Every structure is written in structure tokens, then in C-alpha cells.
Amino acid sequence: MSEDCDFDPAALTSGYLDDLLSEQEFNQLRSWLARDPANTREFVRTAFIHSRLYDILIQQDLGELGFGFTSDSQWIDPNHVSSLLAEELEEHERRQEKEVESATSASRPRATAQFPSTLAPRPSKSGGVSSGRFWLQVAIAATILLMLASLTRERPKAVETVPSEASATPREPERPAHRPPQAPTPIAVVKDAFRAEWARWADEPDPGENRGPLIAGRYVLASGVAELSFVSGAELVVQGPAAFELDKANRATISSGRVVATVPSEALGFLVRTQGASLVDLGTEFGVDVDDSGETTVHVLEGEIAIVQNSADGQSYEGTLREGAARTISSDGTAVSEALFDGASFIRQVPQSQYELEVLESRPIACWALSSDAADCQQLAHGQPGQGIEFADPNRDETLLPFARFAPNHGGIVINNARALDRTANLACEAWVLNSATADGAQRIFSNFNRMPRTGFAFGIGKAKSYDLAETGLRLQLTIHGKYDCLSFDEVPANQWVHVVVCVRDDGSPEMFINGEQRVARYRGNGEKEWSNDLISVLPGARPTLVGTPSRGEARLGCSPPGDDEGNLPERFIGGLAYVAIYDRPLSSEEVRRHFAAGVPWQASGTADEKSVDAASPSDAASRAFTRN
Amino acid sequence: MNDPQSISGKQARELSVLWTRAHPVVAAFFRSNLRDYHRAEDLLQETAASVAEGFATYDQSRPFVPWVLGVAKNKLLHHLRTQSNDIHTFDESLVREVADAYAAMSDELATIKDALEICAERVSGRSRKLLEMRYVRDLTPAKIAARTGMNANAVAVMLHRVRKALRECIERQLDSKQFRQLRPEEGVN
Structure with missing residues (x-):
């Protein structure tokens, strides 16, 4: 003192x-x-x-x-690990009890609960797991046990070279000389699948149809997407083509392909192995991509993971990796290098339709299914529905297309993570729209307009007359705030489902697509009345730039946000909206055509003849496709 | 010049060495002001990123730790102004004084660091268990009390005593002017 x-x-x-x-x-x-x-x-x-x-x-x-992390020792006191695990289990149970209590006390009227999970922030599959150091220890401890168990077995096998003629199929992992006896009981089930085509190796178990129990063994998903649910509680979304081995209820080995692992706290210690690495999920979600050379790239989508390198010298602890980071581990496990994080490249949920699959494969940075029962097709942005918006009831509305109906007085859907969508170039917006012929003015499908200064962009439908044109009907519309308005020459038909896409290239210039076809557009400077076919001529200055300024403000689906100064007009969309998606690059014409085409047979629900759909005019096809006759 | 890519390979190696030395002091600065370990870690990471970005502008004739602490101090003050909901936080002038003290004491803290590693190894028995519960498992004294059957006040007193014993051990180490291995009886129990 x-x-x-x-x-x-x-x-x-x-x-x-x-x-x-x-x-x-x-x-x-x-x-x-x-x-x-x-x-x-x-x-x-x-x-x-x-x-x-x-x-x-x-x-x-x-x-x-440490089993050699910090010393040469290869031992571990199992009691130590057990006590850690038991303690964590108690803690988890306490957390669950607490959550149940708080959920009971916070229960809300159905009026709010009826709005779907699709727009609410997606609850973490980890069940509220903390990423503290204790978790790290427990997970590492669990890894140790798993790895020690594996010492009695062979190390993960090198992967065979793929025959050149089989480039479309995944490589088969090399078979161990002596396979361990397979557990007679299933260790996982195929919880959900879309267009999953399974391949079967001679003496391997057959996963059967889309659903069924899986026992330990090696599997090949030739195409499609499947979600496996392990008895341990872990889940694995596999994107075909992929070859993998289910080792135990808490371990899988990926030989090639892409998977996303989600591990809740009760599945603590779940391990994803590849040729060069062992990846321990600490109650989080991560994507793994194993390429043909056996190189592993891991992207942490949520939370934190621990990485252990598998090299010829044994296992060595590389460290932990946090959400938003990625690492590449060489096939021989000797080198770990930083990689560019690309969470959007992984399919995290099984798509419900070919259209969803096409959209997901184009890697949107955000998309919304706008349905009361469909899952988010990808989560990066979420929204909360406001008043005047209701989700279609498939029974009442006789529609197979999940969509939201926007009444004239609605307040739009506020997007919570709007900052992720702050861009005015190098982007694409896509949606299915069901327009009302009586709607007037500009109608925003997506908008992050802000004022003072004018920033952001809006994509939607507009009545030609509201844009100082003598024409009638609706047009596809894009506004880069502070720069220009862009309107399609072609009409967007009312009272039928129409697929619309707007792309903005990196130089700020737009492209418009209606029902899969690129359409000619016209332009005018913001605040001007005259339209021109020449985009450059409508902007002031000798060398005008077309690229606008990102919003930094709120974003909404179905209308414009009020803006920082509350001065924006709402410009409400009236009618039906389905599958709004935002991309961080322009879509190619081929992708747009493919997306549109994917929606058509899907909506035909197996009754449509694809040839006749192709032969029909795009708008007719869409109209027929999206309603049940 | 703020582009981190403008740092040469040689500078990157220098930064790595300097940051490794500065890290314990900067971490302690954040943990002195924020009791939430994870929040302190986040700010530490942010500071590391800013230091890497600004390293090209760092005048290498000046000491590194005070420069980094200047960055850390600004991060912390911004956090306290905008995001903190801690009940007990120091006001800005005190945060600045604490930062200045850390900067002025960086050499002394380096010797404390080395001595503490020796002393900490010698903590055993109940004291050791208590430290592990507090630091490794990140348990509050109330939670430790619930698990051990003690009351929270007794846990707090015991933690204080262990820290005090460690201080005394460190002082003995520093007084001896040269580090030597402690004999078992010199450990902290």
C-alpha cells in the first residue's frame, strides 16, 4: 500500500x-x-x-x-477430458432450462409468430454456444480423444486419382486395407435431399432413396444436395459431387467435394477430417471444400473452429479460426495458408426446388424465399415483415410458388443486415413479381435509398405514365440514386408471375432481363424529364461516372426506407413478390436464362411438358408455371 | 501509405517481432479497463489490425509500445463512448493515465512477466484450482462459490490473497536480480 x-x-x-x-x-x-x-x-x-x-x-x-501440441507427450488423462465434458454438459443443460424459462415468459401472440422463420433472423444452430476459451479447450480435448482413438487405426487415406473420363463424378477414396467392422446401427439419416443421386461402391451400404438410415461406411453423392443428420446431433449438408466416409456418430471424413457442418452443443467434439486436416467445430458452422488434389479449404461461417494438421509426422495443432475467416491446408497437411473467405459459395440448407438450387449456385449474398414455411435460401440478410404483408397460404391460394402479398398500406420488410448490401455497381437483383394492373407510380422491390446526399439504389416496377412517358402499362425499373433512372422499353405484364433481373456492371451501366430475355432500356438523369437511349448523354459533365454512392442506410423489401432525413417516399410495391435475391456481381445472360427456366418446370409441378413450356412465350410459361390449374 | 501491402517483407518481420513483445502489455491494458475478456480480445484484434495498417507510417526511432498503446487507447475510448454498457468504467482522463503508466512501465512489466511465469508454475493445491477456475474456465467468483460450496466473498478474498502472494513471489524474484529456479518450498500454496 x-x-x-x-x-x-x-x-x-x-x-x-x-x-x-x-x-x-x-x-x-x-x-x-x-x-x-x-x-x-x-x-x-x-x-x-x-x-x-x-x-x-x-x-x-x-x-x-496436449497430445504433442506443446511437448512430445502423446498421453492424455481421460478423466480430465471427461470432467470437462461433464461440466460443459451441466452448463448446457442449465442454459437450456434458462432458455425454456425465458421463452415461456416471452411467448407472443400468434399474430407475430405466424410470420415465418424465413424473415426472422435465423436462430443459430449452435443453440447459443459461446466461443469462450473453455469451449476451445473442451473441443480440443474431445479432438484428442478422437485422435487417440484413431491412432489404433490407419491415418486418413490418400485419395485416388480420378480417371479422366470420370471428371463429372467424384473420386473414390482409397480403401483401407482392413476396413474396421461397420457398426450395425445407423449413425446418421438423410434428413432432407434435393435431386440427390447417390452412387454406390461395390460392397458399400446403399443410402437408398432420399431418406433413410446410414451406417458407417463410404458414400458418394454424385449430384444434388443432401442434408445428413447424425445421431450425435451434428448436421452435414453435402453438395454433390462429393465423396465422404461416415466414420462414427461424431466424425466424418471428406475425400472430395463441398460440405457444411453444423454442430450443436450436444454434439460437442464432432470432427470433420480430410486428407490434410482435422477440423473441430466448437458449436458453430463451417464449410469445407476438398478439391481434386486433396487440398482442403475451410471457411468459418459462424463461431470458431480448431484446426489440426494431419501430416506424415503426425497431428499438430494449427490454431483456431474465427467466423469470417478461411484457411487452405495442403493435401499432405504440412502447409496452412490464408484463403479468401467466401461463405456465399456454400449451400447451407437443402434447396426446395430447382429454382432455389440454381439461385444458390449463383452465390447470392442475400436472398429471401418470402414464404411461411420455406427456409431461407441463404442467410446473409434478414428482414422483419411489417403491417400489410401476408404470406401466401398454399391451400387457400392454390399456388405452388411461395410468395408474400403486399397490400397498398404495407410498411415493407426491414432488412436487418443492410450494410452487407451496400453497393451500387457490380451487382444483380432478381425476383419473381405478380403485379397489380391498378398500381401506380414507382414500386420498389428492393431499395436502400438514402438522401442528403442521395445514395443507394432501388430496383422495382414502375408505371410508365409516372415516369413522364405517354405509354401505358408497367416497366422494369432501376434507379441509381443521384445518377440515373433506367426503364425497360418492354412491358412487365400485370396479373401474372414474371421473372425480373437487373444487373449493374462494374462501370455502373445496367442490363435488364424480363422472363429470361435481355431487354432494351432507356435512361434519364435523376430529376430530369427527358429520356434517352444513350446512358452517358443523360449525365452531366464531360466524363461522367455512372457508379453511384453506396447507401450506408436502411434497406427494405417492398418499399423505400424513410432515409436518414425521413424524406424518402415509400413507393410501395403492390402485389406478389417471391424469391428476391441480391448478388455481388452481374449475372450472365446464361445464368438469368437458366434461373428463369428452372422456375418454369418447378411451377408446372410435374404436369408441364418442358418442350411445350419452352415453346410458349416466356410470360405465358411463367403464368402457367406458378399457379395450380 | 496506409496500405498494409506497402509494408515490405522486412518490415513485416519487424512488426511481427515488435508486436509479440508488445502484446502482453496491450492485452493487459484492455483487460485493466474491461472486465469482459471477450470484448478485450476483440479490441486487441482491432488494435493489431490498425497497427499493421499503420506500420508503414511508424517512426522506428521511437519506442513501439507507447505507439501501440496510443492506438489501443483510442480504440478503447471510442468503445467506451459508443458501445460500453459496463457499470464500472474509468473516465477518459483515468484511461489516459493508465495508458501512460503502461507505456512508462513497459520495461518493468517485461521483467514482471518473466518472473510471473516462474511463480505461476509453483502455485499448487487449492490456490491452483482457484486460479484455473477463475482464468482457464473464466468463472466469476460467484460461480466458483456455487461450485465449491464457498461464499463469493471468501472466493474474492482468496483470489486477492493468491495475487498478493504472486506479487510477493515476483518481488523476491526481482530482488534477487537474477532469475533462478524457485525451490519447491518457495512456491505459492
């Missing part, structure tokens, strides 16, 4: 570091610190010891657990 006082400053400092001080005690500490720089130095010494204890003890604890 550096001076006389009626309290013990060291005890106060200790209490402060443990967050135990009362208001009065905290004020005493603050006064003591402000009184003399020597007191501050004393505080710093104690606080520094406190901080270092975190690092030193964690390091020592890992060393004690």
Missing part, C-alpha cells in the same frame, strides 16, 4: 478485476487512482499480473492436455 487510507487498495483492485465492487468501492478506487501516479503504477502491476495469469494458465492447461 502506498499511503494511509481506510481501505486496502490492493483488495479493491483485486475486487475490481473480478468485477465485484459496489458503486462506493469503485468510486474509492477511482479516487485513489486519480490521487497519485504511484497509485496508478501500483494498479498497473496488479492488473498486469491478472492479465498474464489468463495467458499463462491457459497455455499451461493446454500443455497438460
